[in-house]
Amino acid sequence: MSSKILLIEDEPMLCEMVSDYLASNGYEVVGIDSYDEALSLAYECKFDIFIFDVKIIGGDGFELLSRLRESGVDTPCIFTTSLNDISDLAKGFKSGCDDYIKKPFELAELLLRIDNILKRKFSHLNSDNYIQISNNIKFDIIQKKLIKDNLPVQLAKKESDLLALFLKNRGKILSRDEIYMNLWDYGQIPSELSLRVYIRNLRKIIGEDKIISHPKLGYEYA
Structure with a gap:
């Protein structure tokens, strides 16, 4: 991306x-x-x-x-x-x-x-721009490409943008409003239902425990 x-x-x-x-x-x-x-x-x-x-x-x-x-x-x-x-x-x-x-x-x-x-x-990342998510999963933070078992994983644009946002803010609780501001372009109407779908899809790929839900607060990448 x-x-x-x-x-x-x-x-x-x-x-x-x-x-x-x-x-x-x-x-x-x-x-x-x-x-x-x-x-x-x-x-x-x-x-x-x-x-x-x-x-x-x-x-x-x-x-x-x-x-x-x-x-x-x-x-x-x-x-x-x-x-x-x-x-x-x-x-x-x-x-x-x-x-x-x-x-x-x-x-x-x-x-x-x-x-x-x-x-x-992005100088805090390794030289090839990848962040290691787990032993077999890594993410190119600049191109926003996910690799699993050495094969590319197709993500929707907002899913890849969301994963990049989580990785840049690891350990921080991101409110829904913060996520909406980063994922939805000017003039677009944010959708909480769509956000839940993106998070569910990411959890299926990178692990259920990677994205933590904080009721009434938002989400955190652990």
Whole structure:
């Protein structure tokens, strides 16, 4: 399963070009152009990385990222900017960004920066990106692929997303609202019944004791 990127770019042609290029390299990209829409999506959906233009409709990228960081959103962020002043660069890093790239830029360079940040993000994993679930089961946390007895196991998208979420938060009780926010995209209606089905299916594969139900609280990966 591909990593998900939120791209904010108010130049339509550049937004489309970047989105198409990253999609052709295996990423899922949501491309938008405004501050308000970006804020809503960042709160409602789970992204693996942000790519924010500094100058956006309805605000600026620096202020947007600062606001997200203050609310606890820690998704890595790359700024794209035509600004050259060192004070602007300092402002970007102070707002919480992980990297920046100056316009105009090569798409290949942007891709390298994205790949590098995601590798750092998951640096606590072993080099091949797999988390060992049991002796015969492992999960690729970046590609979101489950392997059992050296064979791939087909999972529904939300099942693989849910397993990745559990593995990243091992030992933490995740409320249903937290799970809904990470699994259901903006505009989709979360379903408790569907969530129960996903958990039941995962338990059948990785073991009944791996996912613990906490009544009225949520679920925990043990």
